[in-house]
Amino acid sequence: MEVGNGEEEKRLPLESRPGVVFVGSPNVGKRTLLSRLLSIDISDEPNSLSGVNRQGWTIDTKYYSADLCVWTAHLDEDFSIATLRAAQQLAALVLVFDMNNASTFNALKNWVPGVDLSEFDILLCVGNKVDLLPGHPAHVEYRRRLQRQRESADPEPVDFGIAETDGTRLLAEDDPSFHITTSYVDWCSQHNIEFLEACASNADFDKCLSVEGDVQGVDRILGALSAHMWPGMVLKTGERIINPTLSEAETTDEDSDFEVDYERLSAGSEDQWTGFSSSEAPIHENGASSTECSSSTEKKVEEAATIEEPALLSNGSNGWENLEQLMNEMGSLRESLRLMPDFRRREEAAKLAMKMAAMFDHEDADSDG
The missing domain is CATH 1.20.58 (Methane Monooxygenase Hydroxylase; Chain G, domain 1)
Known part of the structure; x- marks a missing residue:
């Protein structure tokens, strides 16, 4: 493990930083996910003719900080990981699709066989726009969340449309959304990819998502990226880990x-x-x-x-x-x-x-x- 002085090192150009790449069909919410993850507003306009965006990001945890480059790319017939100038620096692949549009998931399924997944340390598949999926259990928790927030500000009761059967019917295995999600999970398991759900456009709804108590949404994406040992990471002690390997x-x-x-x-x-x-x-x-x-x-x-x-x-x-x-x-x-x-x-x-x-x-x- 090579160690250097963090104060003496200069920040690397974006192409030389370790990277994360978000890949998905147009309009699946990649830009919105990235805006939530980085807590900044990102322009709709691509900074290249190929539709590939890049954005610098300093991930900061209580143990270390690291300068990364986050790439977003539209999935089409011409796109390949090898076309990215920083392909050798990529450590994380985040696949994004629209939970309400099966064709966006099928596009990922058709694209993945042409990618060497073993080149990535982190593999995530994000089903976005869950708030638009009818019958999803998170709708009930979201309405309860809104009701609690309203009651804390105004004691007057407000009807948020929570039925007595909510929380049982929506979790039943005969619900169509249950079988749809299961098919996504099965495919991801076959490729050793972690599947998670997200709602990038609504932070409150995103926080209502969980699977058997495990956090989902943008928080889970951040958690997965934070657990990685990034090259060039600077420990809180001030030491820079140039190459985090034995x-x-x-x-x-x-x-x-x-x-x-x-x-x-x-x-x-x-x-x-x-x-x-x-x-x-x-x-x-x-x-x-x-x-x-x-x-x-x-x-x-x-x-x-x-x-x-x-x-x-x-x-x-x-x-x-x-x-x-x-x-x-x-x-x-x-x-x-x-x-x-x-x-x-x-x-x-x-x-x-x-x-x-x-x-x-x-x-x-x-x-x-």
């Missing part, structure tokens, strides 16, 4: 330390660790794509599940060693899980919880016997 020496030392821990925890026996080797441990360099991290974690969990039952569930001192090994696995997985979507983190956490519960249940049964 050096060869750092990688070698870390691998060596892991091998020592592995030897100690496995008590010198390789028989009980069927199909598992230290080279497959989920230690990855910063900057690896979320897709690679997810795949590595799934492989690790599947291989850990092949551990022979007697080795994990034995009593006495071996039981404590097995517990320590399990905790070590959980710690090793934590960094990979951080880069996963929320639903995938819950799945992997549930697998580890079941594994631990099975170990304790077996030990309790042996002690009772």
Whole structure:
């Protein structure tokens, strides 16, 4: 990891900055999303004949700040990521479509096969204009939000059209919007793209969007971009991280330390660790794509599940060693899980919880016997 003095570095030109590209058909709300994300007004006029816009942006979190270049491009037959002058600098791809216009989603489906998605660390697919989608559950929450705001300012009751059946009928699986959204999610899952809904034109409605408690909308886009380690990021301590990856020496030392821990925890026996080797441990360099991290974690969990039952569930001192090994696995997985979507983190956490519960249940049964 190369570190420099942030005050001495000059800001790079837009083409040399790490980048984010928003791609979608015309009139799907890319410009409005970008205006909300950057908290600025963006002109409707493209700054190039190709319809491609670029905008400088300094992303600022409580841990770091980084200068980025955000690109927006209309999706048509002539557009290709390779045509962008900063194609090699792009780290995030944000696909945008109109939830009320299926043809805009189909355009993305037809365009994606010609793109090497592995080149991007962040992959998002945004279904915009959810406020125009009839029967969406967020309409109920939005009306409740408006009602609470009105009641706090004026105690006189106001009817916002909230029916008693709202909140049950709209969430039913026989609702057409439910099946439409499911098809979007399924396609995104096949390509390891995170799907989310947004309402760029209405900030209040956008804040009413959630899936199983997970935030959606512009806040989720900002969260995904903020979690990335951007080249040239300046830490709050003033240090500039020029290249946020592990050096060869750092990688070698870390691998060596892991091998020592592995030897100690496995008590010198390789028989009980069927199909598992230290080279497959989920230690990855910063900057690896979320897709690679997810795949590595799934492989690790599947291989850990092949551990022979007697080795994990034995009593006495071996039981404590097995517990320590399990905790070590959980710690090793934590960094990979951080880069996963929320639903995938819950799945992997549930697998580890079941594994631990099975170990304790077996030990309790042996002690009772």
